[in-house]
Amino acid sequence: MIATADDAAKLLRPRFDALAGERIVVLHLGADRGLLGTSEYPGSIDQADLPLRAIIGAALERDARGMIVAHNHPSGAARPSEEDVAATALLVRIAKALDIRVYDHLIFAGDSWASFRGLGLL
Numbered sequence: 001m002i003a004t005a006d007d008a009a010k011l012l013r014p015r016f017d018a019l020a021g022e023r024i025v026v027l028h029l030g031a032d033r034g035l036l037g038t039s040e041y042p043g044s045i046d047q048a049d050l051p052l053r054a055i056i057g058a059a060l061e062r063d064a065r066g067m068i069v070a071h072n073h074p075s076g077a078a079r080p081s082e083e084d085v086a087a088t089a090l091l092v093r094i095a096k097a098l099d100i101r102v103y104d105h106l107i108f109a110g111d112s113w114a115s116f117r118g119l120g121l122l
Contacts, residue, residue, distance in 0.1 A: 005115040016072040028064035069104040078109035
């Protein structure tokens, strides 16, 4: 069960260590917040657009009831960009319409990470 942002961060941290470019990882969760599976999407050296259609499609395939999205900022700043905030807000609206909850969006940068929920952005 992934109950907190810390739980998700511990699980996700190894997927982002030592990456030169950005990557998106989505944890697909059941109604009990148990892990149903993960999806990964590559980005470029300095950008990773949320592939909304692919993320929602993967959630529906797994019959997920929730998800945690994560990506990295190789630049070293774990603060969400305006683009991160806008894309996450759109994902939340689409997922909510399909009865899927976006529990959090985590950003990893070096040894630090940030939680959208912890920052009051979700």
